[in-house]
Amino acid sequence: MDFKARYGPWAIVAGASEGTGRSFARGIAARGVGVLMLANGGPLEEEAASVARDFGVEAIAAKVDLARPEAIDQIIAVVGTREVGLYVSNAGTDYFGKEFLDGELAGWLDMIAVNTSTMVKAAHHFGGLMRGRGRGGLLMVNSGACYMGGGRLAIYTACKGFQLNFCQSLWTELRPHGVDVLSLVLGKTDTPNYHALQRKKGMPSSTNIASPDDVAEQGLESLALGPVQHAGLADDDKGMFTWSGAEMRERVLAMDAAIAQGFGKA
Ligand SMILES: NC(=O)c1ccc[n+]([C@@H]2O[C@H](COP(=O)([O-])OP(=O)(O)OC[C@H]3O[C@@H](n4cnc5c(N)ncnc54)[C@H](OP(=O)(O)O)[C@@H]3O)[C@@H](O)[C@H]2O)c1
Numbered sequence: 001m002d003f004k005a006r007y008g009p010w011a012i013v014a015g016a017s018e019g020t021g022r023s024f025a026r027g028i029a030a031r032g033v034g035v036l037m038l039a040n041g042g043p044l045e046e047e048a049a050s051v052a053r054d055f056g057v058e059a060i061a062a063k064v065d066l067a068r069p070e071a072i073d074q075i076i077a078v079v080g081t082r083e084v085g086l087y088v089s090n091a092g093t094d095y096f097g098k099e100f101l102d103g104e105l106a107g108w109l110d111m112i113a114v115n116t117s118t119m120v121k122a123a124h125h126f127g128g129l130m131r132g133r134g135r136g137g138l139l140m141v142n143s144g145a146c147y148m149g150g151g152r153l154a155i156y157t158a159c160k161g162f163q164l165n166f167c168q169s170l171w172t173e174l175r176p177h178g179v180d181v182l183s184l185v186l187g188k189t190d191t192p193n194y195h196a197l198q199r200k201k202g203m204p205s206s207t208n209i210a211s212p213d214d215v216a217e218q219g220l221e222s223l224a225l226g227p228v229q230h231a232g233l234a235d236d237d238k239g240m241f242t243w244s245g246a247e248m249r250e251r252v253l254a255m256d257a258a259i260a261q262g263f264g265k266a
Contacts, residue, residue, distance in 0.1 A: 003031040003220070006180075007086035007137045010034045012075065014066055014122070015091025017042035019191030020141060023216035024088050029055035031220070033086065036078060040065045066091055067110035072121040083133075087126045088219075089119045089140045089163075093193045094156040097201045108155045115159035123170060130179045137180040137223045140167050144187055144230075147241065164228065168248075171227030172256040182226045184219040185241075186210065189231070227252055 011028045015021040016037035025035045029051045037048045037059060048061035062078040064071050092115040096103045123138055130136025145153055146160035167183035174181055188194060189210045198205045215231045222229045222245075229235065229245045238244040243251065258264065 001135070004033050006135055007031075007223070008033040010036060010079070010082045010084045011086035011088065012036045012038065012079070012084055012122075012126070013088045013090055014038045014064075014075075014118075015089075017044040017047055019090075019193060020186070020189060020212040020215050021088070021090035022047055023212040024090055024139075024219065025051055025059070026055070027213070027216045027220050028086065028088075029057045029059060032057060034058040034060075034082075036060050036062060036075075036082070036084075038062050038064045038066070038075065038078075039091070040067075066114045066118045069113070069117070071118045072125060075122065076125060083129075084126050085130065085133075085135065086137045086139065086223075087122055089122065089138075092119075092141065092159065093143075093191075094153065094197065095193065097152055097197050099152055100154040103155075111155050112159055116162050119163065120166065123166075127170070127174060127179060131174060131177045134178040136178070137182070138167075138170065138174075139182050139184060139219055139223055141219070142167075142183045142185045142228075144185055144241070146183075146185060168227045168252045168255075172252060175226070180223045180226055182219065182223050183228050184215070184222075184231060185228060186215055186231045189215055225249070 011033050013021050013025045013035060016025045017039035025037050028035050034057050035051060037044060044061040048059040051059035064074045096107055127138055140163050142163050143160045145157045146164040149157045164183050167181050171181040187210060188206050189212055191212055195205050210231055218231055225235055228248045230239060230241060233239045235245045
């Protein structure tokens, strides 16, 4: 199946007004799939108009605060009767760069909501419809921070670790039903929020930084590989990580088999 047949006719990109989300929306539209572009502000209307103009597909802008509990209901209302074959959970960076106790609790809870509860609600709703149709994709944007905690990243690493394990499990459950699940692990990437956070921390931006278009392209091209791919690395290249995407796939399958056998216990 080509991309549109597998993941069309509509895709949702949550956090689509700039950075990698903008690139995902454009990459999806370039493959002939209509895009519902969500953000909480920013140049969303202009971006949707430019996607429609540049690629000749329908692009709809919808203002939704993904940190709000009602976000999923708003998204479902915007979708209406459209058939969504791809959900990209993109928004979810760290905006604070602070130690846990020095940050406002409300801000941490918003970060948790965007990265976990809204992502889970969307996966449950749209993943369920995809499973019923026997095709589709869930692509969650992750970070190398998913593998290890560290100072000034307590909530961010916790959220991204949650997403990693969630996607690995969901991949095993949905693959027999033709639905692809991918957690795309990014390193430093040239997005407005990356530079804003560096400024907040009083640090210079790195020059060794990925392009958001390249990252999105890799995600869309490797969606069927799942459950984890590392931006800038081939499936069998572990780079600085413990395992490559291919090794992780084997380990997740081994874990799944062990769970199915009750971990070998009588
Ligand atoms: N950039 C990096 O170096 C880097 C590195 C590793 C991983 N990542 C991951 O890449 C993804 C994208 O990161 P990013 O740097 O582009 O910043 P981001 O803030 O996670 O994503 C930006 C997009 O999300 C939207 N957004 C943010 N909060 C929202 C909310 N509450 N409700 C609705 N939309 C919201 C923004 O629009 P509005 O602000 O207008 O709402 C914008 O369209 C994240 O998951 C991040 O963890 C990034």
